[in-house]
Amino acid sequence: MKIMTLFACSVLLFAAGATCQQAADDVKIVEGYGLSSTQPDALTQAKRDAIEKGIGVMLLSQTETKNFMLEKDVIITKTMGSVKKYDVLSQGKTPDGLFEIKIKAQVSLASIKADLAALKILLETMDKPRVMVLIQESRNGETKAGYNSAATAILDFLTEKEFNIVDPAQVAALMGSNDEYIAQAAAGDPVAAAKLGRDNGAEVILVGRATGSLAPDNPMLGNMKSGQADLNITVINCQTGKVITAKNAHQAKPHISAETAMSNALLAAGKKILDRDLFDKIVGHWQDQANNGQELRVLVKGVDSFAKLKEVKMYVQTMSPNVVTVTQRSWTKEKGQLELAVVFKGNAEAFCEYIDGKATKGGVKMAVVDYSSGAVKLSAE
Numbered sequence: 001m002k003i004m005t006l007f008a009c010s011v012l013l014f015a016a017g018a019t020c021q022q023a024a025d026d027v028k029i030v031e032g033y034g035l036s037s038t039q040p041d042a043l044t045q046a047k048r049d050a051i052e053k054g055i056g057v058m059l060l061s062q063t064e065t066k067n068f069m070l071e072k073d074v075i076i077t078k079t080m081g082s083v084k085k086y087d088v089l090s091q092g093k094t095p096d097g098l099f100e101i102k103i104k105a106q107v108s109l110a111s112i113k114a115d116l117a118a119l120k121i122l123l124e125t126m127d128k129p130r131v132m133v134l135i136q137e138s139r140n141g142e143t144k145a146g147y148n149s150a151a152t153a154i155l156d157f158l159t160e161k162e163f164n165i166v167d168p169a170q171v172a173a174l175m176g177s178n179d180e181y182i183a184q185a186a187a188g189d190p191v192a193a194a195k196l197g198r199d200n201g202a203e204v205i206l207v208g209r210a211t212g213s214l215a216p217d218n219p220m221l222g223n224m225k226s227g228q229a230d231l232n233i234t235v236i237n238c239q240t241g242k243v244i245t246a247k248n249a250h251q252a253k254p255h256i257s258a259e260t261a262m263s264n265a266l267l268a269a270g271k272k273i274l275d276r277d278l279f280d281k282i283v284g285h286w287q288d289q290a291n292n293g294q295e296l297r298v299l300v301k302g303v304d305s306f307a308k309l310k311e312v313k314m315y316v317q318t319m320s321p322n323v324v325t326v327t328q329r330s331w332t333k334e335k336g337q338l339e340l341a342v343v344f345k346g347n348a349e350a351f352c353e354y355i356d357g358k359a360t361k362g363g364v365k366m367a368v369v370d371y372s373s374g375a376v377k378l379s380a381e
Contacts, residue, residue, distance in 0.1 A: 026108060026109045026110065027084065027106055027107070027108045027110075028054045028057050028106070028107050028108075029104065029105070029106055029107075030050050030053040030054045030057065030104075030105060030107055031050065031053075031089070031102060031103065031104050031105075032045075032046040032047060032048070032049035032050030032051075032053065032086075032102070032103045032104075032105055033045075033046055033049050033100070033101070033102050034046030034047070034048075034049060034099075034100065034101045034102075034103075035094070035098055035099070035100045036098065036099055036322075036346060036350050036353075037097075037098060037099070037350055037353030037354055038099060038347075038349055038350050038353055039091075039099045039101075040127070040347070040349075040350075041099075041346045041347055041349065041350035042091075042098075042099040042100060042101045043088075043101050043103070043125075044125050044290070044346060044347070045101075045322075045345070045346065046086075046101045046102065046103045046105075047083050047086065047103070047105065047121070047125055047290070048290065048291060048345065050083060050086065050103060050105035050107055051082070051083060051105075051107055051290075051291055052291075053107070054105070054107025054108075055107065055109070082107070082108055082110070082112045082115065082118040082121070082122065082287065083105045083106065083107055083118060083121050083122075083125075084105075084106040084107070084108050084115060084117055084118045084121075085105070085106050085117055085121070086103045086104065086105035086106070086121070087103060087104050087105075088101060088102075088103050089102040089103060089104055090102045111280075112283055112287060116161070116162075119161060119162075119283065120162060122283070122286060122287055122290060123162070123163070123164070123286075125290045126286050126289065126290055126294075127347055127373060128164045129164065129203035129204060129286065129373065130164045130165070130166055130201055130202045130203055130204075131158060131163050131164065131165055131166065131202060131203070131204050131205070131206065131282075132165075132166040132171060132196070132197050132200055132202035132204070132205040132206070132238075133151050133154050133155055133158070133165070133166075133168070133171065133205075133206045134151075134171055134174070134175070134182070134185060134186065134193075134196065134205060134206070134207045134208075135148070135150050135151040135154070135186070135206075135207070135208055135209065135210050135231075135233070136175070136182070136183075136186040136208075136209045136210070137149065137150055137151065137209075137210040137211075137212070137266065138209075138210070138211055138212065139211075139212035139213070139259070139262045139263075139266075140212070140213060140214065140262075145172070145175070145176055147212075148172070149210070149212075149263045149264075149266035149267045149270065150210035150229070150231050150266045150267070150269055150270040151168070151210075151270070152267065152270070153266075153267045153268075153269075153270025153271045153274075154206065154270045154273075154274055155168055157270075157271065157274045157275070157279070158274075161279075166200050166201060166202050170200060171200070174196070174200075179196075181193075181195060181196050182196070185205070185207045186207055186208060186209050187209070188207065188208070188232070188234040188246065190234070190236050190241045190242070190243055191241055193205050193207045193234070193236045193238075194236055194237070194238045194239070194240075194241040197236065197238030198238045198239070198372075198375075202238050203237070203238055203239065203373055203374060204235060204236070204237060204238060204244070204282065204285075205235070205236050205238055206233055206234075206235050206278070207233070207234055207236065208231065208232045208233035208234055209231075209232055210229065210230070210231045210232075210266050210269065210270070211229070211230045211231075212227060212228070212229050212262035212263070212265060212266050213227075213228045213229075213230075213262065214226065214227060214228065214258055214261065214262065215227075215228050215252065221254055223256060224254040224255060224256055224261075225254065225255060225256070225257070225258040225261040226252055226253075226254050226261060227252065227253045227254070227255060227258070227260075227261030227262040227263070227264055227265035227266075228250070228251075228252050228262070228265055229249075229250065229251045229252070229253075229262065229265035229266040229268065229269040230248065230249075230250050230269070231248060231249045231250075231251075231266070231269040231270060231273055232246075232247075232248045233246065233247055233248070233273060233278060234246040235278060235281060235282060235285075237285070237295075237374075238374070239295070239296070239297050239372075239373070239374025239375055240295050240297065240341070240374070244281055244282065244285045245278060245281035245282075247273055247278055247281075248273070249269045249270075249272045249273040250269065251265045251266075251268035251269040251272055252265055253265040253268055292324070292343075292345070293322070293324045293343040293344050293345040293346075294343070294344065294347075294374070295341055295342070295343050295344075295374070296341075296342045296343075296344050296348055296351055296374060296375065296376055297339070297340075297341065297374060297375040297376070298316070298339070298340040298341070298342050298351075298375075298376045298377075298378065299337060299338070299339050299340075299375070299376070299377045299378065300312055300337070300338040300339075300340065300377075300378045300379070300380050301336060301337050301369070301377070301378070301379050301380070302336055302379050302380040302381055303331065303336050303337065303338040303380055304333060304336040305333070306333075308364060308380065309328075309331055309338055311360050311361070311362050311364055312338060312360065312364060312366075312380050313326060313328065313338075313340070314360075315358075315360040315361075315364070315366070316340060316342060316355070319354050319355055319358065320344075320351075320354045322344055322345040322346050322350070322354075323342060323343075323344055323345075324343040324344065324345060325342070325343045326340055326341075326342050326343075327340065327341040327342075328340055329341055338380075347373070348371045348372065348373055348374060348375070348376055349371070351371075351376055352368045352371050352376060355368065355378065356368040364380050364381065365380070365381050366378055366379075366380055367379045367381070
């Protein structure tokens with residue numbers, strides 16, 4: 001009971017931003033080893049190995065080994081672990097042409113949002129994923145091109161954290177183009193939002209609506225106007241179309257100018273929704289992908305029979321130990337196209353290196369046709 005109490009206390013200390021000796025004890029120095037078909041992915045594997053080792057060491061030191069909660073603790077804590085910094089101890093190529101890297105890393109259970117160094121390493125590990133922000137803003141029921149206070153607050157926050165942002169000017173041009181997907185995406189339609197994000201090179205898109213209004217005049221405010229803001233945002237993985245999270249925020253700000261009051265309220269709502277809600281969810285999503293693998297959308301052309309489908313699926317499942325799961329999404333015999341969702345510990349480039357030019361046991365040759373950060377197109381001949 002004492003050990004479990006100490007563990008719970010340590011989590012509370014981290015949540016409070018504590019800097020005592022107990023928090024310091026939750027930083028471990030470990031070595032990580034990575035082996036992959038590309039140098040960047042080998043480094044990613046080494047970081048993941050360090051995280052898993054570091055978390056294991058910390059949990060074993062804080063929890064009784066035979067305690068039935070241990071497995072649960074591993075699952076809960078695995079997405080909290082972060083590499084704070086690392087040094088490359090050695091790197092090179094194996095005789096069969098694979099890249100191998102050994103690193104020494106500091107692994108911590110502290111929240112990654114409070115550690116900019118750890119956040120930068122996470123973004124580097126994820127190949128600096130791009131974020132697109134698309135917020136439709138209206139004030140008193142009117143929409144104008146210059147109404148972008150909520151989006152500005154969100155972009156400022158993400159830029160300060162050194163996120164890779166899709167050019168706001170590019171997004172503004174889209175907003176003024178009357179594209180059919182804009183209204184659907186802003187309303188939270190994940191299919192429309194994911195398509196917009198993919199078309200503009202984003203891995204994650206933040207879409208939503210911001211509404212500014214004025215509260216009835218209040219004698220206690222004198223001549224001041226009370227600006228009201230309501231902001232609804234949905235965060236979507238552009239490759240899978242899955243909703244990462246959805247949040248809303250309300251803020252009120254007074255000002256002598258009605259327009260400024262609404263603008264300030266919208267700015268405050270944008271800051272509030274990221275500071276308290278969305279940021280942790282976005283980072284947690286990426287950290288889970290870095291630790292446990294990311295889902296790749298894999299389209300395979302040339303699969304014109306059920307037997308070939310089974311052969312291709314089996315090959316993808318067994319081609320690398322970094323393949324976690326393979327799920328069939330669809331198959332059309334007439335089109336000869338198979339769609340798979342592959343959870344892979346590595347990036348799309350590493351996946352392509354493993355499969356391109358290889359052949360299944362039945363002699364089906366796999367070739368990469370095209371790929372992006374979260375999607376791969378293959379042919380099976």
